[in-house]
Amino acid sequence: MKNKAIAYPILILLISVIIYLYNPSDEGEETEDDNFISTTSSFNYLPTSTTNQIISHEYYTLSYSEKHEQAEWVAYELKKEHLKRTQRKRPYFIRDKKVKTKSANYKNYKKSGYTKGHLCPAGDRKFSKKAFDETFLTSNISPQEAKFNGGVWNRIEQKTRYWAGKDKQLYVITGGVLNDQLPTIGKEK
Template identity: 60%
Template sequence: MKKYLILVWVGFLLFSCKKESTSGTENKIPREEISSVVSNQVDTVSGFSEAYLPISTTKQIVKHDYYTLSYNENFEQAEWVAYELKAEYVKNNDFKRPYFVQDPSVITGSADWRNYKKSGYDKGHLCPAADMEFDKRAYNDTFFTSNISPQKRDFNSGIWNRIEEKVRYWALRDRDIYVVTGGVLNDLDKKIGTEKVSVPKYFYKIVLSKSGKEYKAIAFLVPNEDSDKSIYDFVVPIESIEKMTGIDFFPNLKNLKSSQSF
């Protein structure tokens, strides 16, 4: 009887420790006009994977639970921040805003928030805190200084905020979208603080939506200035932003083109 019980116990342990493994491949697809149906597969599961990340020109990619960034030490900010935004993420939990803190995952050290003090510029979120209000930790993670960039106050609370609100609307409509955003970084940009944080003259936001095998995208390039114009006045081809930044945004989606018909 004891021998039988021992065999059962060992069998239970072996079963409990068994792990499942999955594997998959990402196929490059031909890029077509945004309203067209993409015929080749990129992945067969719902949602977005790391295959949608842009190329990092700095090789310093930092992954947080709900967003990923590529940090550029020369400009003391991220060259891009990328994240998935699901419909269920769009909530208003009215969390208490935490203090901005340096990102411990940035090996070279992210800029101190004090660089912004008395600079006249907002600590502008790249991944908006409002996009992460479904979870307190996700919300707090948006207050790492690796996720901010100097923005003029009227820009931050005006045209940029209107685009962010539209992005959340698209997440609710399409159930699941992918967002890439950042400033266009240039050596000639104005600098603030003792760490010489660059002030981008332009900010971009690219939104990708997927339904089955069908893709559509829209890209915005907006001056760091107040504007009363429609957000659609700032729609540009993704290729235009790629030329300005040197970043390949969707290397696994060949010939993807953006459009106003999002």
């Protein structure tokens, strides 16, 4: 990780904390489980990418910053139907094969003093095993202090789920603060 800059996710507070209530009408191609926007859908609210490395996964989209070895933002749709209490076995983090330059190795976090903070939370993707597992790609994590990850970040995730349950559908954009002056972790080249 070439001592890449850490993101201190005070992240653009679940950025644009949700482009509220989008009409879940017929726009876009529906998928067999009808619980997420397909990549051919009309999710036209993506932020600008400063890296030109936009990666579309089945259940979220991100802009990857090789310089910082993490996503500059992650965007996804959260529907009321996504809010399942299903218990799933937590997989190991793995590298994102869609990142041309290779995403960071999860081992960079070892003894760094930081936790692996999901940008698209696993808790928002419990409606299917595939969706849940997809959140464990290293392109979807950002270094976070444990108190932040288990504290304010967790409360924001819970509040977002509350809004999705109440309002039926949200578009969520999250990201870290990518700044070259912040400390770095890892030793990847």
